Amino acid sequence: MSEPMLRLEGVFTNIAQYHILRGVDLEVPRGRVSMLLGRNGVGKTTTLRTVIGHWRAHGGRITLDGQDITAMPTPAIARAGVGFVPEDMGIFADLTVEENMVLAAVSGPIDSARLDWVFSAFPPLKTFWKSAAGNLSGGQKQMLSIARAMIEKRRLYLIDEPTKGLAPAIVATMARALRELKADGASILLVEQNFAVAKALGDTASVMDDGRVVWSGAMAELGRDADLQERLMGLSMEAR
């Protein structure tokens, strides 16, 4: 079996006096979409931020394609091929859409074929190419946030709740774009509260509770088992 793209082994993260992650074990297989699921406040966002180096792991080990990145600074992790999409539409509002994208292409000028591919996934970005990113709508900002990660081929994408608070039409656009990213062979660790989207996109799933991964397996298995969903995440039929 090949080395997973990302592996977390017994990762602990403290924020101030709070112990948020209490020994997270997690794997993201190469070229797969791994869903990170769980109730609010169980440590999903902290897990992503620990991988990218925003929060420093106080214990355990994180490896990217076999390389230990536990103590690496955030920019080095990013340049090692990790694209991060934060949950709060992490764009630079004062810059134009074009400037946001140029900034994200850290290894050189934007590849035009790649840009066309991004435009095909998110057409509004082409329309508002020269506009200030701060003037975009919420959905367009989220598109820009994901497009920025997509503009260069990364080894791993960490995406935090890309459909949160978006209109159904925009959610569909997001899901389509993520499917394209998946088809491109990307390894993705995706935090998603929308279970329908998670079921549609995920290959594998890890469910967190109280700072630990309490269940890991195939997304299809979790999607089929209503009792398991209820037990792990408290999902009711309505939520599904």
Place this chain on the structure above:
Amino acid sequence: MRAVLSGDMPRSRVLALILAVILVALALAPFLFPGVRTVDTAARICVFVVLVASYDLMLGYGGIVSFAHTMFFGIGAYGIALASTHMGRGFDALIVGAGAGALVAAALALVIGLFSLRVRAIFFAMITLAVASAVAVLVSQLSGLTGGEDGLTFQTPRALSPAFRFGDSLLGVKLNGKLLVYYLVFVGALILFLLLLRVVNSPFGRVLQAIRENDFRAEAIGYRVVYYRVAATCLSASAAALAGSLYAIWLRYVGPDTVLSMEIMIDILLMVVIGGMGTMYGAVIGATLFVLAQNYLQALMGSASGLVEGVPVLPQLLSADRWLLWLGVLFVLSVYFFPTGVVGRLRQGR
């Protein structure tokens, strides 16, 4: 024109017109407004445009608060004074003094930046305040080298002295070394301003803006925030030092009150706020308005006070001695009506 301005157009007709008027007025100041005081005001505007623009590179683009900008300004000015004093009156002394001043300022900014910007930008503000105060005291104490509180008076190359004549007169203005030194200051300031404009509109400038907005997001893309902040600080310090060098060449004198005082630091902050942060054109507008107010508000109020003589209260309110009060009122009003600075307001209202 777009290439000269590095693609950063004024984006407002009124702003473009104001900038053009200021440029023409400064370019032709010795001919349009002949007189020692008016030309001195024009030269001060040129110097302060660069000084404020260099500060805006740090504050407006990098989000870094510094209280040591006058220290860098002073280092450049003292560089010229010390080089001219020890090497004699020659252009080589000016080049060495300006170059050494810019290098020393950059080196000091590098040391302060590496020590403080690694942690949090606010520490940089506190450390710059301490270092600037220490340098000001040091300059006053090392009187053997710096002239202490009296400062240093020095001679510039003969070609830049008022006694040097290179013709009779043009449009009634004497063609002498003072005219040459004005154009040296004007052209030097223009080149430095355009270079700063190029810096903020380069990919480096975009990264700085991204860092100002959210440093973690910039790091998550792959940019080493501390390197960019330190580089911006060094560039800004060098530009401030070169502005100080131009000022010293113009005055042929340096002293702690003239180039190192905290008052200048406050003036710079006011000019940045009035003009508008995060835009180089704000430096032009802020410096011009502020220096003009500093130089002419007192006289204007004296005249106004004379006009309303006999009216109760008004002559006292408009007394020339109260010019600082009115400058304060103008500042409060400008912040109230132009919270994004004059340039921000003009660009919004285009």
